[in-house]
Amino acid sequence: MGRPRVLVGEFKHETNSFCSSRTGIPQFRARSLKVGDEIVPFFRGVRVELGGIIAGCEEEDLEMIPSVAANAMPGGLVTREAMEFVKGEMLKAIANAGSVDGILLSLHGAMVLEDAPDGEGELLSALREAVGPNVPIMATLDHHANITPAMLEKATCLFAYDTYPHVDQYDRGYEAAKTMARVLRGEIKPVMRGKRIPILAPFLQTAKAPMKDFIDAAHRWEEDCRVVSVSILAGFPWADIPDCGCSVIAITDGDEELAQKIVDSMADTIWARREECALELTPLEEAVRRAIAAPKGPVILADVADNPGGGGSGDTIYVLRELIRQGAKNVGLAIIWDPEVVEKAAQAGVRSRIKVRLGGKMEPLFPDSIEIEATVRTIADGIFVNKGPMGRGLRNDVGRLVALDADGIEILVPERRIQPWDPEIFRRVGIEPTEKQILVVKSSLHFRAAYGPFASEIIEVDAPGITAINFHQFNFKNVARPIFPLDTF
Numbered sequence: 001m002g003r004p005r006v007l008v009g010e011f012k013h014e015t016n017s018f019c020s021s022r023t024g025i026p027q028f029r030a031r032s033l034k035v036g037d038e039i040v041p042f043f044r045g046v047r048v049e050l051g052g053i054i055a056g057c058e059e060e061d062l063e064m065i066p067s068v069a070a071n072a073m074p075g076g077l078v079t080r081e082a083m084e085f086v087k088g089e090m091l092k093a094i095a096n097a098g099s100v101d102g103i104l105l106s107l108h109g110a111m112v113l114e115d116a117p118d119g120e121g122e123l124l125s126a127l128r129e130a131v132g133p134n135v136p137i138m139a140t141l142d143h144h145a146n147i148t149p150a151m152l153e154k155a156t157c158l159f160a161y162d163t164y165p166h167v168d169q170y171d172r173g174y175e176a177a178k179t180m181a182r183v184l185r186g187e188i189k190p191v192m193r194g195k196r197i198p199i200l201a202p203f204l205q206t207a208k209a210p211m212k213d214f215i216d217a218a219h220r221w222e223e224d225c226r227v228v229s230v231s232i233l234a235g236f237p238w239a240d241i242p243d244c245g246c247s248v249i250a251i252t253d254g255d256e257e258l259a260q261k262i263v264d265s266m267a268d269t270i271w272a273r274r275e276e277c278a279l280e281l282t283p284l285e286e287a288v289r290r291a292i293a294a295p296k297g298p299v300i301l302a303d304v305a306d307n308p309g310g311g312g313s314g315d316t317i318y319v320l321r322e323l324i325r326q327g328a329k330n331v332g333l334a335i336i337w338d339p340e341v342v343e344k345a346a347q348a349g350v351r352s353r354i355k356v357r358l359g360g361k362m363e364p365l366f367p368d369s370i371e372i373e374a375t376v377r378t379i380a381d382g383i384f385v386n387k388g389p390m391g392r393g394l395r396n397d398v399g400r401l402v403a404l405d406a407d408g409i410e411i412l413v414p415e416r417r418i419q420p421w422d423p424e425i426f427r428r429v430g431i432e433p434t435e436k437q438i439l440v441v442k443s444s445l446h447f448r449a450a451y452g453p454f455a456s457e458i459i460e461v462d463a464p465g466i467t468a469i470n471f472h473q474f475n476f477k478n479v480a481r482p483i484f485p486l487d488t489f
């Protein structure tokens, strides 16, 4: 028998079903869409899931059949066209190969389609149909995946990140590939069980209780040699689908009873501590006042409610407006997504003074914009490579990237939306982030991995936005009720 042949692919999207926009093929293309032979050279050595999958396959001498790798910025419902394209590419790669011995995927796990609630369930069902019941299908998942019955039924093994900020994407991909090799050699026969916990969780660091305790407990289970993997998923709360919520997945070597016991006990533990999952944010006016008065910078103001990494438009101006109102100086702000202003700045040129209406153009629910007069300081190509612990080595391309200086507040305006979790975005336009008094980042938590070590203080700001954590203000229609904290228990 020749080398085992394994289909490799990626289809990642975190869908915020409250966003007004749609996520189609152009949005996948704008972030990352690679097909066939482009995939392995692009991801080899990069600290993301596919980097780990490739390393594991090469180490285990599995022949990779690269299909498609599509990843879009979190945002609105994914179009039917995008799903059919990606699914079609994967099915075509299987058909062209004649047969495959396994499937290794990098998924997010919180994809909602414009006409169906369970993107990953649909994809996994189609692949299962194509390869039959005996071919192992394994996938990595984001810690913010919402687990559905179809995902648990159609996949053989699912491995979620253990970290938020997500610094173990590569390790989970590697783990999936190594597990695939063990299964193909007949060393283990995995069985998987999952359980939903009816909690809408805001962004909870895995370095702090309660989430740290849950992950630690999962790791203790993994010390048992019968256990292959235990995942704790916080879920993605802005996806209004029936299965939205926290969950637990346990995979054992052939021991269904043990897998069930693990998910039952973990679910009980998490449910009992649900009250600890709530977070308190700092009111905007107070946050800015404290940041200005801080004896030492940089103070990070995290604009958690407009996080492009959760579907935020990246163009709300509430924090900027308050900074101007209070006369803040020596500020770096990433980002206000506004291609129109990029174009105006580019036409005016570096050093020119421009008057623009900034922000509030992308999400009809948050339409406030701000008139500013600013100097065009830098116009860059918007290409930078992550140097922080998260996704190190990954190349970002935000289109043209402009730095506007509004009298001491330097605003990064990219042509494409991004969650600025790596400070290299500032350096790309010649701003040294460590020297600022205040840094504003539109990010809920990922920024902590790279900004945390040099921040004098981090303040999570309570401002309006589509990733706000007061879940009562969203009009949930589909999520299975009752659920904490929308309902009382």
Ligand SMILES: [Zn+2]
Pocket (backbone or CB within 6 Å): 142, 143, 144, 166
């Ligand atoms: Zn996530």
